[in-house]
Amino acid sequence: MSKMTVEVVTPERVIFSGEANLVIARGVQGELGIMPNHMPLVTPLKIAPVRIKTEGGKEVVMAVSGGFMEVRGDKVTILAETAETPEDIDVARAKSAKERAEKRLSEKHPDLDVRRAERALQRALTRLQISTK
Template sequence: MLAELHVELVAADRKVWSGEATIVVARTASGDIGIMPGHSPLLSVLESDPVTIRTTDGGTVVAAVHGGFISFSDNKLSILAEIAELADEIDVERAERAFERAKSEADAVAEKRAAIRLRAATGTY
């Protein structure tokens, strides 16, 4: 079995992350999926949720991903997101304010988006 796969995480406006990984975990329309080297080819719709990438150097990259597609073939994984932010790019205080504002305004879409950002950045919500 191969030891690594190449990952490209791309948002509509920029390349968010690129590198080698041992596993990527994402939520698709069919449920959560883990992609490891040698996985069978895949094309699926992404659900809004954090994506976790375990890098070959033992690190972890987490990104808040809002919609898009995931594709795997020939040991290359492409995550094409409408919106994506790395966890370390997220301003937690700002996301908490957005979450509270969305709750008070009963804006379910904004509340979910803020909760995903907070989950990616802090592991909670």
């Protein structure tokens, strides 16, 4: 089976670098499945899990908070604002962040930055989703 090189990079560090058979990410237009020899593309990413299928059917899952994915030849590069593996996630902190964001959104203060609260909620939900993997 053919492979491609995949790198997931944040401003702080390289989260993943290796060979893969499939990358599944959520772009602004919807879910994307990238396999070796995919057509070139660059797309912004949403706050969502990214799944990387490696040799032997293993899967690497991480919570990605925005950024971009570039596909060129047999290389996929994800430049993420943040990316966390399940081991990196503090579940209690993510639950607390979820509750704070839901509370902010339900109170509807006139000076509330709704977009910021919605992004915080989505980040917390994504972290909680992959922490159970």
